[in-house]
Amino acid sequence: MRYLPKSDSDRHQMLQEIGVPDTDALFSHIPAEYRLKRDLKVPRQMGESEIVDYFRARSSEMVAGYGIMLGAGVYYHYRPVVIDAVVSRGEFLTSYTPYQAEITQGTLQAIFEFQTMICELTGMEVSNASLYDGSTGVAEAAMMAVRVTGRSETVIARSVHPEYREVLRTYSQHQGMPIHEVDFSEHGRVDLKALDAAITDQTACVLIQSPNFFGTIEDVAAIAEIAHKKGALLIVSIAEALSLGIVKPPVEADIVTMEAQSFGVAPSFGGPHVGVLATRERFVRQMPGRLVGQTVDKQGKRGFVLTLSTREQHIRREKATSNICTNQGLVALMATVYMELMGREGLKELAIQNLAKTNYAVEQFGKNAKVLFPGSPRFNEFVIQSGVDPLEISCKLAGQKIVGGLPLKKFYPELGNASLWCCTEMVSKEQIDAAAKAVAQ
């Protein structure tokens, strides 16, 4: 086996030094009835070229080279090649969680830069080193709000990603954390009156997403006022991180939880992506996940360490702020490289391109179908209502190498034949025109 660096004579010599006759002797203390006496039924050992062939065949069953107009929490943005050049370095790829600070300063400094940029972009004061993704970030943020306020309930907008809400429900079901959902208005934004009515003196947090699942930007300031008036925290979830290039950050929030997949991370059929949680300095000791802090060594040289670990499970055990341990290290590094390459100007320029493509698409689609939630500001997604089932439109477009929008019936049956479309910089004008035409037929 080519990954195993031993010759038979190495093995023979080592067994001799251990003082056992053969390998089986090393397993002889395991009760015999549990020892497997046959080969595992898995495919036979393959050569590297065969492995490549297997995955090439799987890859060819997918839609390489298509124009993708799906968003809904996973976005097609261009990934600069420098990202993979960096994360393919074995020193990053094959390093462990940086508990041993003296020999992991590279990873630690990169995370410190990640935390800094997340703060700059979100308007928050502190950020953690990452969480699994945007969906679990929502659950972790709600649990954190419960710890901070000593209250138990969460009021969440129905315009938050439906799968994020499902994850919150799963996490909260055994923790005495009731969840209340608040509907959206005809503008595709949180119904403020309903929100106001839903908040009680037991509400730990109001949880919204902006841009929300429909691509619409919420009135964060107004929602913050309603939440804060009743002593609840405001949590803002961001699924499309690139929006922060041109959309005002939710500075009124107490906790921001974000999915940063848009920052140079491949869609990869839904993961690994990278969640992150940012908040106010005064809540730092209630945050979940790892944190990197700056300090000095004995010579006074700047260095970085994992810090505030008394919040974490290896010390606090059942009283920890979260059970999260391994998180999304390398994916956070991808996002770090991306944010540094694009920087202050690039993120803005790219966000404006997304805005322009989407604005153009809304105009074109609007000629042939009803675009829902008019009048509300949006980033790079929009919802249309068509005469026919959106799946029919998708089938038509597949022939033109375009993947159409996401049918919403499963999540929002009341919206009928609605579908959610996304236009990033990767979708061409021709593809938008073709899709707008298909919607009409």
Place this chain on the structure above:
Amino acid sequence: MNEHIKKVRQNTSQNEGLIFERSSPGKRGYRLAPLDVPEVDPAQLLGNAVREDLGNMPEVSEFEVLRHFTRLSTWNYAIDLGMYPLGSCTMKYNPRVNEAVARMEGIANAHPYLPEALAQGTLRIMRDLSDALIEITGMDAITLQPAAGAHGEMTGIMMVRAYFDSKKERRKKILIPDSAHGTNPATAAICGFEVENLRSNHRGMVDVSALASQMSGDIAALMLTNPNTLGIFEEDIHKIADLMHEKGGLLYMDGANMNALVGKVRPGDFGVDVMHLNLHKTFSTPHGGGGPGSGPVAIKKVLEPFLPTPVIYSKQDGTLALDYDRPQSIGRVKAFYGNFGMFVRALAYILANGPDGLRQTTEDAVMNANYIRKKLEGSYDLPYQAPSMHEVVFSHRLQSPKGVKTGDIAKRLIDYGFHPYTTAFPLIVADHGAIMIEPTESEPKEELDLFIDAMRNIAKEAQESPETILNAPHLARVERLDEVTANRKPVLRWKKP
């Protein structure tokens, strides 16, 4: 003081500041394609939601970014540089073909909401990996959704909870041995269970008589790591499973140490009802400086109705599809289907090994640990004498009279060119002095011999010149860092001076 160091010699490394300290207006690391649709006025489209500027985000050129990270990378230790004897972490070789296939366009660019007809390739990868993992564990079904080991634990224990809820039984407690990883009790708490501690016996194994007296109708499950965190196989595992099952409880296995079992023993065969795997340990997906992980949960038939949604299935025409209609499901634990990119890598690893390679891998991993045990016995105290599987746990009892603790020995290993072993647990080793070593199968004899030589030298130093160890590391880029100040006055981000 460093004449015995054989594996490494000192080397210069480049200094590199924070990227923000290189930033200056006008530098750029990107160039976009020209816009092919009419330009827009963001202020007009977004109204008062428009952003004015991006604060102190950096402005640097592409080459500066590349050089920045290349320099930072040289400050890291990594498996690619040498042995990582971290116990219970399984730091093995991360094959590069895994990385290549995960980046194939159809795979890397697959959107999770592609219509099923256009996603047969990725669904097939999930199915093939699921089948292989079910066979390897000896279980009946699996979910790949959890994003890491701790997430898998949560998923598994929630399924345990749902199982008892479905039978209208309200069991309040989870039993956890004192040798367990800290994520186990944290997980039980999230699932609304109380934690009851289970003592280990003098051999470092579950005390079966204690279990017999503690097990009751109030206990939902026992969370067991097998081999346990001392690297010891629970020889009474069948009695343990029987004791749990007799009183209607379930046996959960933390699969962190599965690298000791693959191809040799199957947890499903010795009575485990639910377990998680760590693809980033046993199945060679990279640790990446702290993730991404992947923590599939394999289960016995009785738990199948409670699997997270969606579940993959074959349609009559042979194509694959996702089933969302599962009324007894615990719900979703993550958006989409899990850390799919890790599934690709784990499957590539299994295909590269085949049944013979997987078995040989386990045998080599166990042999390497036993070789280290044999060679270090005498230099270090071995608190538990039971046979070792893939890892061996010593203690610092012979060194601590000189004031040298496990953490100090670990830091001194850095000077010898090795990553430290695990020091933080298991907590049952006397006064927390654990020296927990897991070499994995990936180490050639030469590297093991260098490691043994380093550990023996450090043992000698502990007697002759303990201060050398207490101030280690001496040869790293930075000396021991001031963690107390970092903790007391946290500086968690750069700020413009």
